[in-house]
Amino acid sequence: MEKGCYVKDISPATEVRGLFVVSQASQGQSRNGPYWRLTLADASGSLEAKIWHPLSAEFSEIPAGSLVWAEGRAALYRDQIQLTLEQLRLLTPEESAAADQAELMPSSPYPLDAMLEELLALIKEEFRYAPWRKLALSVFNTQDLRAAFRVCPAAKGVHHAYVGGLLEHTLSVFKLCRRIADHYPELDRQTLLAGALFHDFGKIREFSGGIANDYTDEGRLLGHLELAIEMLAPHLAKSGLEEPLQRHLKHLILSHHGELQFGAVRVPHTPEALALHYADNLDAKMAQCRSLFEQLGDAGQGWTPWQATLGRPLHRAARTPETAAPASRKKAVREECLSLLKV
Structure with missing residues (x-):
């Protein structure tokens, strides 16, 4: 047909x-x-x-x-x-x-396999403390979990609500948290990144996925924060991770919505939990902006329809004309790239 x-x-x-x-x-x-x-x-x-x-x-x-x-x-x-x-x-x-x-199911605009390979490479690069590394690899070496994570949507309709949305969102939040940790070295980098990696992991069981993506019974009754803690439990048990670090990771997951009225079980009580909340919220908001601006097409500036989840319409403003980067900036970028190649 x-x-x-x-x-x-x-x-x-x-x-x-x-x-x-x-x-x-x-x-x-x-x-x-x-x-x-x-x-x-x-x-x-x-x-x-x-x-x-x-x-x-x-x-x-x-x-x-x-x-x-x-x-x-x-x-x-x-x-x-x-x-x-x-x-x-x-x-x-x-x-x-x-x-x-493929004609009927929205999917991420980015190749799923390439995103998953990038995330796995970052896991191996960043988690240098053996128990954190063992935890992350234990989860992602579990074939059914990795397969479900690869295609799961990140939401029913607000942001990243398409095949591969959870992978795309998690990779983006992980990369944002890397930059935040670079800027604020006082943060526990590996705990923050573990929170970024697993903050929405429970959505694998919260959503049915497929053509008629909807909340599952356990998704409605428990929610993805509680489900993530449950799913990680057997992997945490064999990771060798100290109890205080396990507890901190659980706090990051349970508090990443930021406020109780937005579904957080606890408000963020550590700097890492605050950083994760703002990174997660920023990525979700930017995804909503992209989706709304896509509806405007190529018409340039303009206003989107009212967006209930943001409580406002959004304006696509005029952009600054592209200009060549100054020589000092080009030199800085070149030196940064060379330093990364040496790592």
Whole structure:
């Protein structure tokens, strides 16, 4: 079956025909009768769609994760593109099995294998204290954990919510924490980096992944902070890591959301925990900015739609024109590269 149009190509006042995944579905009641509110998704993004009465009455259920052929018209609603569906057909199991999932599942823009290789190389470079190194390699040499970590999304919808999102986010936070530790040498570098490596590791079990990515039962009941502690327990037990360092790592994981109202079990009580929280928060916010600016296309400056998780729209401002770096800066960069090659 042909894919049809992609979400990224849908604009207001256009006719839409295409194959999509139903990532969310719920029923509502309007003055004209019951209706369906859907979130339709493919590899390029997602958007909201409505099925109004009387067409809505033809569907007793629309399971999340279903593949559907949808036809309708796009319009702007509260600065967001929304579809009004005129036809909807759920694909048969045979049609669903034959569909190209690469067209339907968003994934990281960076190669997953290359990111994983980079992260593993950094682990071997940074963890020079044997128990930390043993812990990290024990986890990542466990085949099912490494395979799940490679493809797991980092969220359901806020940031890095796509295949490989957890790997991309973890690698970015790890690299940010390296720079923070370079700038603040008083920090316990290896403990901070262990926190960066494992702060979201529990998301492997918090999210189902796949086309209909959603929270698992244990994800809803326990959350990824508690799940990460549980998953690391057997590896910590055989790592030889001293109890105070194990306790500090657990604190980093349990406090990295920063505030109790944002899901932290404890607020950060060590400099390393503060550094991890701000690195994690910065990377998540920058990912949201990239996602919102992608919706603006190549139009240059402009305002994004309202973003509820940020509590504001964002402005893509004019950029400073590119200029050649001064000779002193070029020399500094060259010397830094040479020093890295000598390590």
